[in-house]
Amino acid sequence: xxxxxxxxxxxxxxxxxxTVMLRVVAALIPGIVVYAWLFGAGVVINILFAIAVALTCxxxxxxxxxxxxxxxxxxxSAVVTAVLLAVALPPLSxxxxxxxxxxxxxxxxxxxxxxxxxxxxxxxxxxxVMLLISFPREMVxxxxxxxxxxxxxxxxxxxxxxxLGHYPGALSxxxxxxxxxxxxxxxxxxxxxxxxxxxAASPAFGILAGRGWEWINLAFLAGxxxxxxxxxxxxxxxxAMLGALAAxxxxxxxxxxxxxxxxxxxxxxGAAILGAFFIATDPVxxxxxxxxxxxxxxxxxxxxxxxxxxxxxPDGVAFAVLLMNMAAPTIDYYTQxxxxxxx
Amino acid sequence: xxxxxxxxIARDGLWTNNVALVQVLGLCPLLAVSxxxxxxxxxxxxxxxxxxxxxxxxxxIRNYVTPEIRISVFVMIIAAIVTVIELAMNAYFHELxxxxxxxxPLIVTNCSILGRAEAFASKHAVVPAALDGLYMGLGxxxxxxxxxxxxxxxxxxxxxxQAQLMFGDNAQWLTIxxxxxxxxxxxxxxxxxxxxCLGLLIALKNVIDSRRKTKPAPxxxxxxxxxxx
Numbered sequence: 001x002x003x004x005x006x007x008x009x010x011x012x013x014x015x016x017x018x019t020v021m022l023r024v025v026a027a028l029i030p031g032i033v034v035y036a037w038l039f040g041a042g043v044v045i046n047i048l049f050a051i052a053v054a055l056t057c058x059x060x061x062x063x064x065x066x067x068x069x070x071x072x073x074x075x076x077s078a079v080v081t082a083v084l085l086a087v088a089l090p091p092l093s094x095x096x097x098x099x100x101x102x103x104x105x106x107x108x109x110x111x112x113x114x115x116x117x118x119x120x121x122x123x124x125x126x127x128x129v130m131l132l133i134s135f136p137r138e139m140v141x142x143x144x145x146x147x148x149x150x151x152x153x154x155x156x157x158x159x160x161x162x163x164l165g166h167y168p169g170a171l172s173x174x175x176x177x178x179x180x181x182x183x184x185x186x187x188x189x190x191x192x193x194x195x196x197x198x199x200a201a202s203p204a205f206g207i208l209a210g211r212g213w214e215w216i217n218l219a220f221l222a223g224x225x226x227x228x229x230x231x232x233x234x235x236x237x238x239x240a241m242l243g244a245l246a247a248x249x250x251x252x253x254x255x256x257x258x259x260x261x262x263x264x265x266x267x268x269x270g271a272a273i274l275g276a277f278f279i280a281t282d283p284v285x286x287x288x289x290x291x292x293x294x295x296x297x298x299x300x301x302x303x304x305x306x307x308x309x310x311x312x313x314p315d316g317v318a319f320a321v322l323l324m325n326m327a328a329p330t331i332d333y334y335t336q337x338x339x340x341x342x343x
Numbered sequence: 344x345x346x347x348x349x350x351x352i353a354r355d356g357l358w359t360n361n362v363a364l365v366q367v368l369g370l371c372p373l374l375a376v377s378x379x380x381x382x383x384x385x386x387x388x389x390x391x392x393x394x395x396x397x398x399x400x401x402x403x404i405r406n407y408v409t410p411e412i413r414i415s416v417f418v419m420i421i422a423a424i425v426t427v428i429e430l431a432m433n434a435y436f437h438e439l440x441x442x443x444x445x446x447x448p449l450i451v452t453n454c455s456i457l458g459r460a461e462a463f464a465s466k467h468a469v470v471p472a473a474l475d476g477l478y479m480g481l482g483x484x485x486x487x488x489x490x491x492x493x494x495x496x497x498x499x500x501x502x503x504x505q506a507q508l509m510f511g512d513n514a515q516w517l518t519i520x521x522x523x524x525x526x527x528x529x530x531x532x533x534x535x536x537x538x539x540c541l542g543l544l545i546a547l548k549n550v551i552d553s554r555r556k557t558k559p560a561p562x563x564x565x566x567x568x569x570x571x572x
Contacts, residue, residue, distance in 0.1 A: 108539065133535075
């Protein structure tokens with residue numbers, strides 16, 4: 001009798017790249033729904049347009065590189081990049097901004113480095129930083145939450161604003177936009193207003209952080225926790241990143257609450273939650289060893305706080321992620337787990 | 344060492360051993376100054392002139408300088424030539440000189456010039472050495488202009504802007520505005536854009552080379568190389 005014993009591992013988990021990517025998109029949905037609820041249909045239009053552009057670029061690049069279309073098109077990685085970038089852009093950003101960003105992410109940041117699994121930097125963040133540096137004006141025109149806008153744009157008006165650049169009435173995009181909470185705190189601190197004064201004076205702030213923003217971030221947090229439970233992502237990076245950000249914020253808040261915003265405000269503003277659960281955890285560009293992930297996450301948290309507080313930009317998650325992407329191979333090198341039986 | 348023919352020198356300098364695309368030398372001025380066609384062309388021509396003169400002079404003295412001190416002698420020759428060119432530009436193209444600023448004196452440290460002096464001029468007669476300088480300089484200038492054009496079109500939507508700095512006031516018609524009311528794409532003007540565009544140019548050269556290799560013999564005619572460069 002012939003015994004057929006396959007070699008280990010004997011227990012397989014049926015997780016493909018496609019399942020992972022689809023679950024990441026699914027986990028983003030609660031956040032996107034709240035986001036669209038508060039900021040209007042522009043969010044959804046941007047995301048759909050970004051996905052269409054991403055799939056087109058992906059197909060063109062696969063064809064140019066002579067790769068099979070089917071397995072790579074259906075893996076969903078381009079969709080995740082598109083959704084992450086679209087969520088990071090202002091809701092009424094013009095169509096060409098999304099187009100340039102996504103094309104840069106897929107063509108330059110992903111395929112020129114060898115495609116999925118070979119890119120050293122997170123494509124969505126590369127594109128975001130590229131847009132932020134190239135088009136500083138367009139990238140800061142955040143529409144206010146619909147609760148603060150008078151009157152909110154309807155679907156047709158939003159479409160016209162994004163694709164034609166026409167705004168209802170005599171309004172311009174400058175009249176329709178307002179500073180994000182992080183931006184506002186930074187500007188007012190520059191004008192020698194204390195954080196508490198700023199928070200009390202402006203209608204842009206809610207109970208925990210920015211009005212509206214706090215709920216979006218809580219919804220992203222819920223999606224992220226679901227990803228953790230499904231074991232799509234490890235706990236190390238989100239916990240280390242948010243922990244380091246909170247620790248930095250707490251230290252300075254305790255020393256001088258006049259000039260430094262509270263840890264809760266930092267955690268629930270900007271891209272902290274989104275970055276911790278969805279961007280920093282990118283399996284391709286993050287550190288891979290367990291200890292390495294803790295260092296990687298903590299580095300992003302600390303850098304984010306440093307850039308937000310003393311840097312030139314209101315938020316620093318994208319820069320922090322790219323900087324730590326660069327450090328990831330070195331971190332992995334120095335944090336190799338000990339092989340059993342060896343020193 | 345066997346003497347190279349005129350033809351081989353030309354093909355080396357313009358294409359197969361191009362300073363910027365293959366040797367990837369002299370990147371500091373290449374990346375810093377190539378934000379417009381005019382800037383690129385000006386720096387390219389200055390470098391070209393330096394290469395021709397330094398190669399010729401180094402070749403002339405090659406039998407009188409001992410190997411131990413050759414590098415410092417080469418550097419002094421190059422520095423003297425660059426100083427002359429710098430003063431001449433200051434006198435005749437003053438505004439352009441102000442724009443190019445430190446990168447004109449920095450031609451001294453452009454490794455391609457010392458590289459050609461060491462690798463070619465110190466081992467060849469005067470005429471081939473000067474020709475090598477000419478073609479290496481032309482190859483470098485071509486890349487500077489191509490990079491400048493790419494970055495200028497992407498970054499500003501124009502071509503040959505400020506042409507009057509180089510060709511006099513009559514040359515203002517040269518400036519072409521490709522896109523009216525262009526908002527500008529800052530990345531292409533900034534240093535990262537220079538790296539990305541240079542990478543694309545090198546990739547383009549490699550694609551052309553590999554296409555020609557796979558094609559049958561007639562396509563490998565050297566004339567194609569020169570026109571493509």
